[in-house]
Amino acid sequence: MAARxxxxxxxxxxxxxxxxQASRVFKLSDLQAILSEQRRGWRLAQRTTTQDFIDFLKKQGKLKTLEFPFPHRGETRYVWGAVPLMEILLTLRPGCYYSHYTALRMHGLTEQVPKTIYLNHEQHLKSQSTGGLAQERIDAAFKRKARESNNFIESQGSKIYLINGKNTGQLGVVTESVTYDSDTPVSVRLTNLERTLIxxxxxxxxxxxxxxxxxxFELAKQHVSINALAAMLQKIEHTYPYHQAIGFYLERAGYRASQLSLIKRFPMHYDFYLANNMGEVDYAESWRLYVPKGL
Incomplete structure (x- = not known):
């Protein structure tokens, strides 16, 4: 009773x-640290445990527990008051950021309302592969179904993916204020326009x-810098020649010849594919690219 x-x-x-606190999203270790640092000032009994502290904050205050049971290491977060989901998710891994369809929507480059959220956490830096490409390996890889992450959960009506992406040193990652699932702006980390298109x-x-x-690509035409995109593509150093696919999209979306020329400077030593497992295809000779038939 004395502790209570x-x-x-x-x-x-x-x-x-x-x-x-600067953030109202806490890990268990954060609450443990707060209790340890403030125990004497608050004159709390030594027998008051972290769990006692959490139970008190939930019953008497505004603390909520949120579980994120990802297959590859689940996470628990303790949230004080009302915090937007898009802000909470950015605490799940150090340095993570929004990418792909999520960044696309944040940039206003889709007319759809995606029910999937993509959160990217970069892999540890790995040594570059010294093996060269071979046409037969490209053909075999892209005639198979594309690999997709199974590290996702269903939460609040959305499927949330936590992707372990290529290490780029967070190239093209920016912090911006966006409105995503409400009218209230939220400050988030996401890929910039050029990185998102890549x-x-x-x-x-x-x-x-x-x-x-x-x-x-069509919606980005008045906003994207192809110079910046080309420079970024060169720095990322993808194994496969994705510049051929980017060139095709730019051409099909009606970009200027001067912009296309920035991508045509990249070497085109191999035939490539717009996507995996496309079925019947046509061949876009100017980009040495297989595309879905009729595209």
Whole structure:
């Protein structure tokens, strides 16, 4: 009873402290640290555990527990008050950011309302492969179905993917204020316009498919810098020649010849594919690219 009495006496100070935090989304370790640092000032008994503290905050205050049971390491977050989901999700992994269809919507490059959220957490830096490409390996890889992550959960009416993406040193990742699932602006980390167009070319399945990607290139025409896109593409150093697919999208979306020439500077040593497992195809000779028949 003494412990409850002391925590009740300190109630307003505890709530004020949580309200003053830069983020109102906490990991268990954050709450453990707060309790440890403030215990003496709040005059809480040593037998008051972190779980006691959490239970008190949930019953007497505005603390909620949110579970994110991803197959590859689930996460629990403790949220004080009303915090937008898009802000909470960015705490799930250090340095993660929104990409693909989610970034596409944030940039206003889709007329759809995706029910899927893509959160990208980059892999650890790996040594570059020294193996060269071979046409037969490209053909074999792209005649198979594309690999898609199974690290997703269903939450609040959306399917949330946590992608372990290629390490780019967070190239083209920016912080912007966006409105996504409400009228209230939220400050989020996401891929910029040029990086988003590259990413959805690489993984069209994460952007609603080829036709959605083409539509995005059309909608981006007045805003995207092809100079910046080309420079970024060079820095990322994808194994496969995705520049051929990007060139095709740019041409089909009606970009200027001077813009297309920036992509044509990249070498085209191999035949390539707009997407995996396309079935019947046509061949776009100027880009050495197989595309779905009739596109």
């Amino acid at each position: 009495s002391r925590i009740q006496i300190a109630k307003q100070d505890i709530f004020k402290h949580l309200e003053s 990413d959805i070319t690489v993984r069209p399945a994460y952007a609603g498919g080829i036709f959605e990607v083409l539509k995005a």
